[in-house]
Amino acid sequence: MSRSQITRGARMTQADVSAPTADGHRDDDGCPVLHVDMDAFYASCELRRRPELAGLPMIVGGDGSRGVVTAATYEARRYGIHSAMPMSRAKRLCPQVVVLAPDFALYTEVSAGVMAIFRDVTPVVEPLSLDEAFLDVSGAIRRLGPPAVIAEQIRDRVHDEQGITCSVGVASTKFVAKLASTRAKPDGLLVVPADRVVAFLHPLPVAQLWGVGEKTEEALARLGLRTVGDLAHTPVDTLVRALGPAAGAHLAELAWGRDPRRVVAPEREKSVSNEETFPRDVDDPEVVRRELLRLAEKVAARLRAAGYAGRTVGVKVRFADFTTITRSRTLASPTDVGQEIYTTARELYDALGLQRARLRLVGVKVEGLVGSDRLTRQLALDEPEVGWREAEQAVDRATARFGRGSVRPARLLSAGEGEGWGGAPVAPRPSADRRGGEA
DNA sequence: TCTGGGGTCCTTCAGCTC
DNA sequence: TCTGGAGCTGAAGGACCC
Numbered sequence: 001m002s003r004s005q006i007t008r009g010a011r012m013t014q015a016d017v018s019a020p021t022a023d024g025h026r027d028d029d030g031c032p033v034l035h036v037d038m039d040a041f042y043a044s045c046e047l048r049r050r051p052e053l054a055g056l057p058m059i060v061g062g063d064g065s066r067g068v069v070t071a072a073t074y075e076a077r078r079y080g081i082h083s084a085m086p087m088s089r090a091k092r093l094c095p096q097v098v099v100l101a102p103d104f105a106l107y108t109e110v111s112a113g114v115m116a117i118f119r120d121v122t123p124v125v126e127p128l129s130l131d132e133a134f135l136d137v138s139g140a141i142r143r144l145g146p147p148a149v150i151a152e153q154i155r156d157r158v159h160d161e162q163g164i165t166c167s168v169g170v171a172s173t174k175f176v177a178k179l180a181s182t183r184a185k186p187d188g189l190l191v192v193p194a195d196r197v198v199a200f201l202h203p204l205p206v207a208q209l210w211g212v213g214e215k216t217e218e219a220l221a222r223l224g225l226r227t228v229g230d231l232a233h234t235p236v237d238t239l240v241r242a243l244g245p246a247a248g249a250h251l252a253e254l255a256w257g258r259d260p261r262r263v264v265a266p267e268r269e270k271s272v273s274n275e276e277t278f279p280r281d282v283d284d285p286e287v288v289r290r291e292l293l294r295l296a297e298k299v300a301a302r303l304r305a306a307g308y309a310g311r312t313v314g315v316k317v318r319f320a321d322f323t324t325i326t327r328s329r330t331l332a333s334p335t336d337v338g339q340e341i342y343t344t345a346r347e348l349y350d351a352l353g354l355q356r357a358r359l360r361l362v363g364v365k366v367e368g369l370v371g372s373d374r375l376t377r378q379l380a381l382d383e384p385e386v387g388w389r390e391a392e393q394a395v396d397r398a399t400a401r402f403g404r405g406s407v408r409p410a411r412l413l414s415a416g417e418g419e420g421w422g423g424a425p426v427a428p429r430p431s432a433d434r435r436g437g438e439a
Numbered sequence: 440t441c442t443g444g445g446g447t448c449c450t451t452c453a454g455c456t457c
Numbered sequence: 458t459c460t461g462g463a464g465c466t467g468a469a470g471g472a473c474c475c
Contacts (some may be wrong), residue, residue, distance in 0.1 A: 041475095061443085068443050070475095083475080086441055129446095129475045211448095213473050246449060247472090270447070277443060312467085322442070326469060363444090 028148040028170055030194040032138035033263060035169040035177035036118065036154060039186040041131035042071035044164040045110050046100050058098040061087055066277055070102055074186060107131075110162055117157045121150060126263045132181075134174055136263035148191050155189060172197065173259035175210045182208070197257035202229030209254055211247065219243060231255040268369060272308065273316075274298045275363025281320045283356040292345045293338075294412055295364040297392075300338035303366060304396055309334035309375045310366035313344040317352065318361035327352065334370050339388040341366060 038044060042060040047053055057076035061069045067087040079094035091097060111130040118125045121144065124136035137150050144150045151168040158166045165187040169180025172194040179201075184190035192200045206228060207217045219242050225231050231239070232255035240248035253259065274295045282288060292315065303309060313335075314328035327348040335341060345364050395407045 064443095066441090066443075068441095070443080084442080086443095089440055089442095092440090132475080211473070215472060244450065271445090273445065275444065314468090324470085328468060330467065361443090365445095 027193045028146050028191050031147050031170050031172050032136055033171055033174055033177045034135040034137055034151055035181040036133055036166050037181045038131035038166045040071055040073055042107055043073045045107050048163045053098055056098055057094050059090055060100050060102050063099055113162050114158055124263050134263045151189050174261050175254055175259045201257055204228045206231055228255050271365055271367035272299055272302050273363055273365035275361055277361045281358040281360050283358045288362055289346055290411055291362050293342045296342035296345055297338040299364050299366055300336055300341050303336040307372050308369045309336040309372045311368035313341050314365040315345045315348045316363035320358040320360050336372055337388045338392055
């Protein structure tokens with residue numbers, strides 16, 4: 001028995017999804033864009049594995065002294081808990097909340113199953129993250145039915161095959177479909193007919209628009225603009241002055257439901273980065289350099305695994321007071337070599353001259369990515385033919401065979417086996433192993 | 440209250456070339 | 458030969474998203 005025969009989501013479509021109206025017009029005519037969003041995805045994956053927790057307030061997130069909530073069940077949200085909230089605060093709001101550490105290998109596996117369902121429906125799938133995607137179903141209508149019917153089929157299949165629920169927005173444009181799926185949550189479906197987009201949008205608060213965060217909302221509030229309708233009736237010049245040319249013009253278009261962006265399969269990534277918040281602030285430059293080495297190795301391994309190399313190496317430093325600075329340098333040629341990334345990152349860090357400033361976080365980033373097949377290597381006269389790149393590829397093979405951390409730079413090995421920073425274990429670090437398939 | 444981690448995109452500014 | 462402006466690129470920071 002499919003889920004649709006058992007129960008339906010609380011918020012259904014605004015019209016019967018399959019029957020045309022008297023004039024032969026169907027509400028989802030001209031609405032080929034679907035936005036599918038899993039409900040409390042990480043938490044739902046955990047409940048699938050541990051059904052005895054169903055109905056309890058539960059959150060997923062880092063349980064360290066500085067962790068934040070990554071996902072919360074709807075029971076937990078009733079206590080005011082939401083994602084990105086510090087764990088300490090979440091526990092104060094709901095002392096009995098069940099806390100689980102994230103298992104990204106599980107979420108990646110469930111996500112792959114869900115995306116396979118989407119691609120079974122249409123080849124035009126644009127994933128936004130592990131738990132949501134846009135689909136253009138115009139090519140599937142003849143085979144599967146109108147968009148709202150396809151949306152119901154997807155919801156049934158996700159439930160039956162993956163054991164989790166999702167919400168779907170159906171609309172003529174991407175951003176309206178996304179708003180619709182949000183309004184349909186949890187476990188619902190909402191169609192916004194093409195001729196009712198403006199009526200749907202204008203009563204909404206501006207903060208619901210995609211791209212309007214805390215700062216933009218404040219800037220709009222200073223102009224007295226609180227709803228999308230207010231925004232729509234404001235001269236574009238005023239918005240451009242307040243928000244800049246790109247954001248101002250973009251929001252003016254969105255406020256009237258105009259969004260020319262098509263659903264497209266994603267291109268290659270543009271950057272790869274890793275960062276780490278120390279359990280306690282660090283003021284020892286040697287500890288920071290060791291962390292930069294670890295992060296550089298990790299970024300390089302991910303680049304090699306994905307078949308990328310990058311030309312620009314950047315470091316990020318966050319001080320104890322949360323101010324953050326970045327420094328970057330573009331190399332003569334792209335690299336996927338950890339030692340080269342580390343050397344550059346270390347030089348950038350040393351050039352800051354921080355002495356014993358207290359640092360909360362450091363990060364390493366590589367951008368300007370190209371396929372590693374386009375990697376050209378010019379050997380210096382005194383450079384051996386077999387160098388760091390070959391050595392690190394050998395490490396990749398050893399890691400694949402014996403597991404992460406089986407081969408490490410000696411500096412990281414000694415750190416892990418004695419003088420860990422701040423008294424915390426250093427290698428292998430729990431957070432380093434949280435996410436599956438990184439290297 | 441006290442703020443993770445991995446990304447993308449935009450803006451501003453400075454330096455360089457033509 | 459010098460100068461100013463346009464256009465490009467790199468660097469840095471910020472806002473936003475999930």
